[in-house]
Amino acid sequence: MSREDLKTKLLEVFEAAPRLRDILLSSDDVHFVRSEMRNYLYNELMVRYDRDRDMHPLIWVAVRSAMAAFENILSRRNERMAGFSLLQYCVDLVHGTSGDQVEHPAPGFFAEMQHLVWGITGHISIYDDSEVTDCFVSEGREAAEIRSRDLSEMAAGIHGLVERYTWGMDEEVVETRERNKQRIMDYFGGNDEDWNDWRWQVRHVIRDADTLKDLVYVSAEEEEAVREARKHHVPFGITPYYVSLMDNEPDSTRDRTVRAQVIPSRFYVESFLRSRNEGQSMDFMLERDTSPIDGITRRYPMIVILKPIVTCPQICVYCQRNWEIDDVWQPSEKGMPRKALDKAVQWIEKTKEIREVLVTGGDPL
Numbered sequence: 001m002s003r004e005d006l007k008t009k010l011l012e013v014f015e016a017a018p019r020l021r022d023i024l025l026s027s028d029d030v031h032f033v034r035s036e037m038r039n040y041l042y043n044e045l046m047v048r049y050d051r052d053r054d055m056h057p058l059i060w061v062a063v064r065s066a067m068a069a070f071e072n073i074l075s076r077r078n079e080r081m082a083g084f085s086l087l088q089y090c091v092d093l094v095h096g097t098s099g100d101q102v103e104h105p106a107p108g109f110f111a112e113m114q115h116l117v118w119g120i121t122g123h124i125s126i127y128d129d130s131e132v133t134d135c136f137v138s139e140g141r142e143a144a145e146i147r148s149r150d151l152s153e154m155a156a157g158i159h160g161l162v163e164r165y166t167w168g169m170d171e172e173v174v175e176t177r178e179r180n181k182q183r184i185m186d187y188f189g190g191n192d193e194d195w196n197d198w199r200w201q202v203r204h205v206i207r208d209a210d211t212l213k214d215l216v217y218v219s220a221e222e223e224e225a226v227r228e229a230r231k232h233h234v235p236f237g238i239t240p241y242y243v244s245l246m247d248n249e250p251d252s253t254r255d256r257t258v259r260a261q262v263i264p265s266r267f268y269v270e271s272f273l274r275s276r277n278e279g280q281s282m283d284f285m286l287e288r289d290t291s292p293i294d295g296i297t298r299r300y301p302m303i304v305i306l307k308p309i310v311t312c313p314q315i316c317v318y319c320q321r322n323w324e325i326d327d328v329w330q331p332s333e334k335g336m337p338r339k340a341l342d343k344a345v346q347w348i349e350k351t352k353e354i355r356e357v358l359v360t361g362g363d364p365l
């Protein structure tokens, strides 16, 4: 799509909110556009609060949420944290200040923006506004029954969408995974009893691209990413059980999410290495600042994380502990010294408000 096409598409998105569109067109000064858009949103919100009595509460709530989402897009704090300004992108696109080398948005960007703009203006398609749902003009039990029927229809639609996808209990998936299990057990020389023994699982953690390739289909890109990860000591490891959840056919797409959890992408490895080389902290959940005593992370009033070992039998790509994990669990891993672990447990005992303890370290099965 050319820059001109992108611009046309973006302006079409804003057609539902002509004032926002005019503001965007009025100046290439992002600060001015930001301030004018904020004023517009503020005034619109006040109108909703003060005068829009005819708007049904359900639509009102959706409008208010859409406005809050748009405010978040305009927030300079959010821009700083994301390292990207969507508003600047839109201004550059509309005024041509970015030249022809404009970045192409991901698929879905325009659809998301469109729904946001419709949300702000109250044109939400959840409740068809051309024939406002009967429950909006009824009251009491009658309104509740109509709404309940509407919700059942929505639920049926959702089920229809969800059922398009296979899941782990489908007969065919269960059989496929059973075959995978057999293949993996044969490779390592194990039996059913071994398979269900966590010690056997951790003894056979897959730690490199070659073994992974022997056990399951791996794309060239996945293989390269795993090799790079190993070469640069980016934590990587998968249990035999988890590999059995992956399909062995090159053209399968249904196991993408299963794979994405543990096979790092090239982008992930590159970003990881860049952050490390630049000396940036990988502790994105600020665990350092939320650990009142060794082995404990407390971020919530009643729940804590207990970390008896600083690794796992398999490494999740998204794990918030990756900043402190050097490698996947080794059979020689000793874990936290007994004394320190006792202290952490005593701390939990003394902190009476704690109701739940999440013990991390990952179950390999």
Ligand code: SF4
Pocket (backbone or CB within 6 Å): 311, 312, 314, 315, 316, 318, 319, 320, 321, 360, 361, 362, 363
């Ligand atoms: S702690 Fe949880 S999220 Fe992190 S690697 Fe282990 S299992 Fe995955």
